[in-house]
Amino acid sequence: MNIVRVALDLPLPRLFDYLAPDSDESDIGRRVTVPFGKASRTGVIVAIAAASEHPDGKLKSVTAILRDMPALPAEWLALCEFCARYYKTPLGEVTSFALPPMLRRGKLPRIRKPAADAAVAPAPTVDALPPLLPAQQAAVEAIAGVDGFHTLLLHGVTGSGKTEVYLRAIDAVLAGGGQALMLVPEIALTPQLEGRVAARFPGAHIVCANSGMADAARARGFIEALTGRAQIVLGTRLAVFMPLPRLQLIVVDEEHDASFKQQEGLRYSARDVAIWRAHQLNIPIVLGSATPSLETFHHASPRPAPPSPGGDIGSPRSGSGSLDGPALGSTKGISFGARPTGGGTGRYQMLELPERAVAEAMPVVRIIDTRREKLQEGLSAALLAGLQLRLERGEQSLVFLNRRGYAPVLACPPCGWISRCQRCAANLVLHLADGRLRCHHCGFETRVPRACPDCGNVDLLPFGRGTQRLEAMLVERFPEARVLRIDRDSASTPKKWQALLATIHAGEADILVGTQMLAKGHDFPLLTLVGVVGADAALFAADFRAPERLFAQLMQVGGRSGRAALPGEVLIQTEYPTHPLYQA
Ligand code: ADP
Ligand code: ZN
Ligand code: ZN
Numbered sequence: 001m002n003i004v005r006v007a008l009d010l011p012l013p014r015l016f017d018y019l020a021p022d023s024d025e026s027d028i029g030r031r032v033t034v035p036f037g038k039a040s041r042t043g044v045i046v047a048i049a050a051a052s053e054h055p056d057g058k059l060k061s062v063t064a065i066l067r068d069m070p071a072l073p074a075e076w077l078a079l080c081e082f083c084a085r086y087y088k089t090p091l092g093e094v095t096s097f098a099l100p101p102m103l104r105r106g107k108l109p110r111i112r113k114p115a116a117d118a119a120v121a122p123a124p125t126v127d128a129l130p131p132l133l134p135a136q137q138a139a140v141e142a143i144a145g146v147d148g149f150h151t152l153l154l155h156g157v158t159g160s161g162k163t164e165v166y167l168r169a170i171d172a173v174l175a176g177g178g179q180a181l182m183l184v185p186e187i188a189l190t191p192q193l194e195g196r197v198a199a200r201f202p203g204a205h206i207v208c209a210n211s212g213m214a215d216a217a218r219a220r221g222f223i224e225a226l227t228g229r230a231q232i233v234l235g236t237r238l239a240v241f242m243p244l245p246r247l248q249l250i251v252v253d254e255e256h257d258a259s260f261k262q263q264e265g266l267r268y269s270a271r272d273v274a275i276w277r278a279h280q281l282n283i284p285i286v287l288g289s290a291t292p293s294l295e296t297f298h299h300a301s302p303r304p305a306p307p308s309p310g311g312d313i314g315s316p317r318s319g320s321g322s323l324d325g326p327a328l329g330s331t332k333g334i335s336f337g338a339r340p341t342g343g344g345t346g347r348y349q350m351l352e353l354p355e356r357a358v359a360e361a362m363p364v365v366r367i368i369d370t371r372r373e374k375l376q377e378g379l380s381a382a383l384l385a386g387l388q389l390r391l392e393r394g395e396q397s398l399v400f401l402n403r404r405g406y407a408p409v410l411a412c413p414p415c416g417w418i419s420r421c422q423r424c425a426a427n428l429v430l431h432l433a434d435g436r437l438r439c440h441h442c443g444f445e446t447r448v449p450r451a452c453p454d455c456g457n458v459d460l461l462p463f464g465r466g467t468q469r470l471e472a473m474l475v476e477r478f479p480e481a482r483v484l485r486i487d488r489d490s491a492s493t494p495k496k497w498q499a500l501l502a503t504i505h506a507g508e509a510d511i512l513v514g515t516q517m518l519a520k521g522h523d524f525p526l527l528t529l530v531g532v533v534g535a536d537a538a539l540f541a542a543d544f545r546a547p548e549r550l551f552a553q554l555m556q557v558g559g560r561s562g563r564a565a566l567p568g569e570v571l572i573q574t575e576y577p578t579h580p581l582y583q584a
Contacts, residue, residue: 156353178248209235301344363568
């Protein structure tokens with residue numbers, strides 16, 4: 001009697017056995033509907049067995065094995081099993097999460113007839129590509145030269161031509177009949193990027209995958225990947241679970257980005273899972289970033305040379321200390337830059353893109369020591385002068401403050417009351433624009449009290465500074481300037497966000513006040529000054545990744561200034577000017 005072992009979406013770390021007389025090995029990886037309690041559920045068959053540890057008489061029979069789409073491959077099941085083990089999540093919850101909602105429910109999207117693109121694929125790519133820079137060329141060759149599993153870190157600032165390198169590497173994979181998977185952060189999956197990939201591979205079948213897509217489209221993309229029709233899958237973290245029978249290359253762009261880590265349910269890191277998958281498939285994986293995560297940077301830094309007779313620990317590395325791949329430093333033309341000599345593992349290969357592809361100077365960064373200065377509403381004389389100068393020249397400035405609201409807390413100085421959240425351990429942030437106190441952690445909100453709830457004092461004081469307060473101050477200080485605030489409150493919908501971006505691009509704003517929303521992926525040709533205020537808080541935050549994230553944000557926000565013909569300047573206000581983070 002055949003028995004199928006089914007992974008069901010239940011918070012129980014076990015499989016469920018059902019009788020399925022007509023099943024065979026080819027049903028492993030198929031979806032199956034089964035009775036469960038009074039209800040019916042859909043799961044995935046992960047094994048076929050001849051006997052169950054439960055007596056046969058007690059087993060129920062499957063309702064139906066769904067044979068309307070190809071079985072999920074063994075590699076996909078292995079990936080889910082790894083995640084179940086590693087992230088301590090029942091396998092059924094993992095398989096369920098890894099399937100698009102429609103397939104998870106046992107349904108199937110209407111499949112369009114394969115279009116004519118099958119006939120033209122792999123189609124020739126556009127000709128007339130710009131010649132690669134030497135560092136790009138070296139990176140492309142290093143990736144092409146990889147045989148089997150190898151992790152490469154493409155390290156270069158925004159605009160240094162990383163995407164160009166990914167596209168060349170993907171091109172080579174398509175030419176060989178393979179499939180490529182490119183993971184990007186949530187915020188980076190834009191129509192522009194899709195357009196750039198599609199324009200480069202006009203005949204190729206490209207599938208996008210992200211949680212914002214309509215159910216049917218996502219399920220269709222999944223099936224196209226599974227059947228091998230899709231050649232390139234471009235997606236956010238969940239795309240790491242796309243079944244790809246001919247997968248030959250994985251790219252993780254902005255590998256440090258926090259959105260690759262899911263913070264609820266299956267708490268996976270798509271970057272790490274992607275590396276595991278590449279290892280399992282014995283294929284190369286390229287991680288790209290201007291500000292790699294510390295883990296990645298550590299693995300891409302050389303191992304210290306082993307102490308040798310006649311030498312000491314500080315002697316130069318041998319260049320061949322890697323256990324996990326080709327020797328570091330063996331690829332011609334790649335500069336490793338000045339790396340700390342100690343501490344790395346040398347497991348990844350570092351590929352540096354040291355300059356911007358389109359010649360532009362990097363902005364000048366200046367640290368402003370605010371310890372000895374009386375600030376005006378939080379702004380130093382140097383920053384105020386910088387803003388004034390940009391106004392006179394008709395250029396744009398950005399004041400970066402990664403804290404929305406008016407003030408991070410409302411306080412009663414006489415009695416010591418502060419606005420704490422009733423529902424969690426965070427403080428309530430003062431939003432003066434609509435007279436609310438809001439918890440940015442759990443979402444609780446309430447009206448601003450007229451008087452102190454503890455002592456009745458009516459002189460409650462906002463403590464600290466958020467974007468709304470900074471905006472109010474700048475409006476007062478520079479009455480002739482058009483001040484625009486960009487944060488999650490002012491850009492609460494995609495439509496409002498697009499409108500704000502359009503205003504900036506049209507040159508209809510002089511001073512931008514913004515949070516990290518503004519840091520990524522936008523070119524503002526008129527922007528020549530970035531002022532950073534309130535960054536010190538991240539140095540001492542409870543989250544151990546806060547300084548690392550601050551560094552990435554400063555690099556990104558700094559990169560916003562002076563990207564076109566006008567040179568850029570970055571002024572960072574700090575009370576810790578000698579802190580290694582600012583020095584770096
Ligand atoms: P990144 O991904 O590092 O931000 P991109 O690959 O997007 O960099 O390159 C930045 C810009 O430079 C793009 O407009 C791209 O088309 C252009 N570019 C990249 N490589 C070259 C090259 N070798 N020659 C000329 N332009 C290039
Ligand atoms: Zn709260
Ligand atoms: Zn009080």
